[in-house]
Amino acid sequence: MTVTRERLFWLFKSEPSCFSFDDLKARHNGTEHWDGVRNFQARNLLRDEIKPGDGVLFYHSNIPEPAIVGIAEVVSEGYPDWTALDPSAEHFDPRASRDNPVWYMVDVRYVRPLKRPVTLNEMKTHPELSGMVLLKRSRLSVQPVTHHEWEYILRLGGID
Template identity: 70%
Template sequence: MAYWLFKTEPGCFSFDDLKARPNMTEPWDGVRNYQARNFLRDRIKPGDRVLFYHSNIPEPAVVGIAEVVREGYPDSTALNPAGEHFDPKASPDNPIWYMVDVRYGEPLPRPVSLEQIKGNPLLAEMPLVKRSRLSVLPVTADEWRIILIMGGAEPK
């Protein structure tokens, strides 16, 4: 099992939106960064745990836990010319972009803000702190545990 942090703007798709989906599961689509795509396509597997992070808000924060339930597969939103994630270079034979399915787990008792994460010296090497532009980031087991503790959750 590996650990990840997935970023989303809550105005587009929030942790509560994930909870409201059938089976509390949704494809994590629309990622249009090659490094993040490679994680989705090659490294993220069912059973991996996800820190669900709300970004582009006044106080960005980890708000909950999710789980990957389907490994990487072609992102169909890239093939829809009417969609916001359309990529004219993608095709069924050359999908380019990938997605995984995630299932709602549980909210953190207390959100863990980016400011709190940056202020914790034990998290100084976390990719969120170093390369915050990626929407899919690896998290170490120690970082996972520390963030859960900071959020008032029992590390699992």
């Protein structure tokens, strides 16, 4: 018997100059592994908490107008981020090994863009969103989003 849990929601940050929402769309089946996360709190989420079927808000950071631009979906369990094992990879980590991967990732699949991006500035003006991790601990690159925040942002983004 399979035990399922309620669908959960997350926000993944990416610098569009490095990997944008359109880049995800262009991947085979719109699917790509979310590698390169090198923060332990985010690692724990990827390894233990984030499950197939969960919703992902795709956020563009480090640009003049940072914003949530689209929706993606988690399509794998967490599994070892093998880019940490590759000395030639940007996010190589000498501590990682096959026996002790240290870092984890999940696969995400493109779902749809928001009809209009929801900018960081706009989010700051909505009291309903004041509890968002994005506004309180902005540096965490993989972070939880409440169901209420998810619905609210989709509505702001023109999706019902």
